[in-house]
Amino acid sequence: MRITALAGGVGGARFLRGLVHHLRAAHPDDRPEIIVIGNTGDDITLFGLRVCPDLDTILYTLGGGVHEGQGWGRVDESHHVAAELAELGATPQWFSLGDKDFATHIFRSQLLARGMPLSAVTAQLADRWGLAEQGVTLLPMTDTPVETHVVVTEGGDQVAIHFQEWWVRHQAALEADRFVVAGLDSAAAAPGVLEAIRSADVVLLPPSNPVVSIGIILGVPGVRDALRGSRAPVVGVSPLVGGRPVRGHADVCLRTIGVDTTSEAVAGLYQDFLDGWLVDPDDPMAQPGRTSRLAVVARPLLMSSVAAAADIAGAALALAQQLAAATGEAEALP
Amino acid sequence: MRITALAGGVGGARFLRGLVHHLRAAHPDDRPEIIVIGNTGDDITLFGLRVCPDLDTILYTLGGGVHEGQGWGRVDESHHVAAELAELGATPQWFSLGDKDFATHIFRSQLLARGMPLSAVTAQLADRWGLAEQGVTLLPMTDTPVETHVVVTEGGDQVAIHFQEWWVRHQAALEADRFVVAGLDSAAAAPGVLEAIRSADVVLLPPSNPVVSIGIILGVPGVRDALRGSRAPVVGVSPLVGGRPVRGHADVCLRTIGVDTTSEAVAGLYQDFLDGWLVDPDDPMAQPGRTSRLAVVARPLLMSSVAAAADIAGAALALAQQLAAATGEAEALP
Numbered sequence: 001m002r003i004t005a006l007a008g009g010v011g012g013a014r015f016l017r018g019l020v021h022h023l024r025a026a027h028p029d030d031r032p033e034i035i036v037i038g039n040t041g042d043d044i045t046l047f048g049l050r051v052c053p054d055l056d057t058i059l060y061t062l063g064g065g066v067h068e069g070q071g072w073g074r075v076d077e078s079h080h081v082a083a084e085l086a087e088l089g090a091t092p093q094w095f096s097l098g099d100k101d102f103a104t105h106i107f108r109s110q111l112l113a114r115g116m117p118l119s120a121v122t123a124q125l126a127d128r129w130g131l132a133e134q135g136v137t138l139l140p141m142t143d144t145p146v147e148t149h150v151v152v153t154e155g156g157d158q159v160a161i162h163f164q165e166w167w168v169r170h171q172a173a174l175e176a177d178r179f180v181v182a183g184l185d186s187a188a189a190a191p192g193v194l195e196a197i198r199s200a201d202v203v204l205l206p207p208s209n210p211v212v213s214i215g216i217i218l219g220v221p222g223v224r225d226a227l228r229g230s231r232a233p234v235v236g237v238s239p240l241v242g243g244r245p246v247r248g249h250a251d252v253c254l255r256t257i258g259v260d261t262t263s264e265a266v267a268g269l270y271q272d273f274l275d276g277w278l279v280d281p282d283d284p285m286a287q288p289g290r291t292s293r294l295a296v297v298a299r300p301l302l303m304s305s306v307a308a309a310a311d312i313a314g315a316a317l318a319l320a321q322q323l324a325a326a327t328g329e330a331e332a333l334p
Numbered sequence: 335m336r337i338t339a340l341a342g343g344v345g346g347a348r349f350l351r352g353l354v355h356h357l358r359a360a361h362p363d364d365r366p367e368i369i370v371i372g373n374t375g376d377d378i379t380l381f382g383l384r385v386c387p388d389l390d391t392i393l394y395t396l397g398g399g400v401h402e403g404q405g406w407g408r409v410d411e412s413h414h415v416a417a418e419l420a421e422l423g424a425t426p427q428w429f430s431l432g433d434k435d436f437a438t439h440i441f442r443s444q445l446l447a448r449g450m451p452l453s454a455v456t457a458q459l460a461d462r463w464g465l466a467e468q469g470v471t472l473l474p475m476t477d478t479p480v481e482t483h484v485v486v487t488e489g490g491d492q493v494a495i496h497f498q499e500w501w502v503r504h505q506a507a508l509e510a511d512r513f514v515v516a517g518l519d520s521a522a523a524a525p526g527v528l529e530a531i532r533s534a535d536v537v538l539l540p541p542s543n544p545v546v547s548i549g550i551i552l553g554v555p556g557v558r559d560a561l562r563g564s565r566a567p568v569v570g571v572s573p574l575v576g577g578r579p580v581r582g583h584a585d586v587c588l589r590t591i592g593v594d595t596t597s598e599a600v601a602g603l604y605q606d607f608l609d610g611w612l613v614d615p616d617d618p619m620a621q622p623g624r625t626s627r628l629a630v631v632a633r634p635l636l637m638s639s640v641a642a643a644a645d646i647a648g649a650a651l652a653l654a655q656q657l658a659a660a661t662g663e664a665e666a667l668p
Contacts, residue, residue: 048444080412084437088462090444099433103418106440110382110424128422 001032003317004200004232006141008039008213009054010071010247011239011303013061015206018309019317020062020134026314034136035196037223039208040118041141041148041181041216044164046095047085049105050112050145053164054213055122056104058138063129065100071247074100094169117143119190139196141217144187148212151177163212172249176256179212184219197226202320204313205236205274207246207301210266211253218270227273233323235276235316238263241301242282267294276319278312295323335366337651338534338566340475342373342547343388344405344581345573345637347395349540352643353651354396354468360648365469369530371557373542374452374474375482375515375550378498380429381419383439384446384479387498388547389456390438392472397463399434405581408434428503451477453524473530475551478521482546485511497546506583510590513546518553531560536654538647539570539608541580541635544600545587552604561607567657569610569650572597575635576616601628610653612646629657 007016016036023031039054053072060066060074067075077098086093097105104125111121118140126138148163152174166174197203208214218224227234239250240263251261259265263279276295279285286298297319303309341350350370357365373388387406394400394408401409411432420427431439438459445455452474460472482497486508500508531537542548552558561568573584574597585595593599597613610629613619620632631653637643 047440048447049440078412078414078433080433081415081437081440084434085441088437088441088459090437090441099412099414100418102436102440103415103422103424106381106383106415106436107419107422107424113382125422 001030002035002196002200003032003202003204004035004037004196005204005206006037006039006208006214006217007054007058007206008208009042009057010061012038012054012206012208012213013058013066014071014303014309015204015237015313016058016136017061017306018303018311019204019313020136021306021310022314022317023135025310031135032201034134035192035200036136036138037141037193037196037217038122038138039141039213039217041146041184041219042163042167042212043145043147044095044162046092046097046105047090049102049109051095051097051105052108052118052122052140055125055138055140056101059125059129059131062131062134062136065129074098077101092165092169095164117190119143119192137192139192140190141193141220141223142187143190144183146181146183146187146216148216149180149182150174151180153177167212167249172252176252178256179253181216181219184216185221187220189220189222193220194222194226197223197230200230200232202317202324203227203230203232203234204316204320205234205270207237207239207303209245209248209250209253210239210269211250211257211259215269224273230273233275233320234270234273235320235323236267236270236274236278237301237312237316238266238277238279238283240266240283241280246302264292267292275323276316278316278319295319335364336369336530336534337366337536337538338369338371338530339538339540340371340373340542340548340551341388341392341540342542343376343391344395346370346372346388346540346542346547347392347400348405348637348643349538349571349647350392350470351395351640352637352645353538353647354470355640355644356648356651357469359644366535368468368470369526369534370470370472371475371527371530371551372456372472373547373551374476375480375518375553376497376501376546377479377481378429378496380426380431380439381424383436383443385429385431385439386442386452386456386474389459389472389474390435393459393463393465396465396468396470399463408432411435426499426503429498451524453477453526471526473526474524475527475554475557476521477524478517480515480517480521480550482550483514483516484508485514487511501546501583506586510586512590513587515550515553518550519555521554523554523556527554528556528560531557531564534564534566536651536658537561537564537566537568538650538654539568539604541571541573541637543579543582543584543587544573544603545584545591545593549603558607564607567609567654568604568607569612569654569657570601570604570608571612571635571646571650572600572614572617574600574617575614580636598626601626609657610650612650612653629653
């Protein structure tokens with residue numbers, strides 16, 4: 001019994017935590033296996049250390065170490081290292097790294113420098129955060145370093161800046177021309193990634209950013225083909241509530257790639273493999289009389305608590321079960 | 335007017351701070367230049383980060399950031415990074431690194447990874463600590479990575495462990511057979527090192543460890559020859575008070591290389607270039623009737639305060655002045 005999920009940062013992590021809680025309650029004795037394929041497209045090297053924001057947000061959230069208020073980083077965090085780096089004139093200073101967080105990056109960078117692939121390093125970090133006890137295996141989408149750059153216009157010239165600089169420093173307020181993911185074309189899916197999709201009983205798309213999180217994972221060679229070829233139902237959760245992203249700048253990202261900020265348009269990005277789609281009750285797709293090739297279920301999508309996220313995850317699984325039943329695969333489902 | 339000093343860690347750093355204070359009082363308007371050649375023989379890579387204990391102790395001490403009680407590391411230090419690395423199972427855990435200290439090592443490692451030589455990195459760290467305002471230039475003895483290993487007997491077999499493991503973890507209590515300084519034979523003196531000795535008006539040897547601090551610097555190709563060829567008086571300060579090292583394990587180090595723990599035997603290690611030698615009043619070399627090829631001055635050598643260290647540094651300079659006067663070079667001296 002295997003659930004495979006593609007996930008970005010905060011939204012993905014909170015959905016996954018809800019999924020774990022839902023399964024713990026619904027299947028206390030025989031919990032399904034969850035394999036998470038995490039986005040590494042916004043990874044960045046800072047101060048010579050490799051930072052994987054989305055993987056870390058998933059680890060910290062599932063492990064109970066996340067700063068709930070901000071959604072990322074560690075709770076009870078201090079910033080002595082960053083303060084001293086600022087004294088030394090080290091840059092950049094726009095990316096906040098706490099002391100405990102630095103330890104993660106130091107540990108990861110040391111193992112990477114020894115030649116250990118990111119997937120193996122991530123497995124060690126997952127041990128520290130007890131993911132196995134939750135039935136979760138976290139795989140980076142690829143062991144190949146990839147980096148998303150944003151092409152912006154500065155003083156009449158087009159320049160590419162790192163995605164994090166655009167996202168964190170400029171809060172996505174710099175007009176973006178396009179995204180370029182350096183290394184993605186030639187990146188190989190990490191060990192287990194394609195197999196996790198092919199052998200899944202359910203594939204879930206949490207409400208992560210459809211462009212710079214899910215969209216990047218879909219760009220890893222083989223991932224999209226595996227999803228198209230999967231017999232498992234693929235169910236996604238719209239990242240839009242009230243016509244806007246709950247957090248982050250998915251609207252700006254969508255506009256940049258010429259896609260409307262609507263659940264329908266986001267589903268269109270997944271149209272070659274998506275089977276079921278959860279939308280908010282106010283969503284235009286939920287209105288009476290609307291038809292869709294997709295199985296659309298309307299329900300509140302605000303992950304305002306772990307329980308709320310668990311309910312949403314449960315609804316996604318229920319929809320997957322319905323879809324599987326329609327094709328005679330119901331018994332294999334959790 | 336140039337003073338060149340060879341220095342190890344705590345003892346060297348405290349002597350140098352005294353020297354700066356002495357010169358500030360004695361030469362308020364025309365302070366001599368001080369060039370410090372720092373030992374890098376006990377450098378170590380921890381968690382993938384390059385740590386230079388002696389250089390950092392000098393920087394922190396001169397810059398007012400040192401933890402006075404322990405003599406090394408930063409004052410008002412926290413240890414969040416190290417605690418999290420321990421959670422991750424990262425090793426070793428016997429070398430204490432505080433959060434601010436980690437920032438130094440992250441900064442240095444990043445610049446080294448970009449191809450910047452250690453001497454240039456050290457210059458940037460010296461800027462942060464205001465060494466230029468104190469008239470001090472800190473040079474690592476070499477830009478070539480060297481590491482001191484200690485050959486010990488474990489279970490009947492001889493094994494080499496890193497000097498820091500022997501010094502910090504085992505407190506020099508493991509019987510050592512010999513020291514091996516990997517890379518020293520082929521290390522080149524860092525830019526400015528040999529020139530600093532050749533062009534010095536005075537060369538000072540602070541009371542640093544004669545084996546694993548001063549002794550390592552002397553092993554850098556060209557350094558010993560430059561000292562032998564120098565016309566400047568070379569004055570040293572014995573590291574022994576009451577027949578024992580004030581701190582550290584110089585006695586064990588001396589025994590390991592087959593040298594007695596006496597000021598006379600330590601001076602013997604420098605006999606091909608040493609001109610003057612400060613010893614403690616109780617030292618056998620200070621007793622009436624003793625003769626020496628060296629100019630020996632007896633005075634209290636305990637650096638119990640900055641003022642005490644300043645007085646010792648002043649006495650070393652006064653002895654150098656006497657020695658220069660005897661050879662007609664007095665006017666060039668500070």
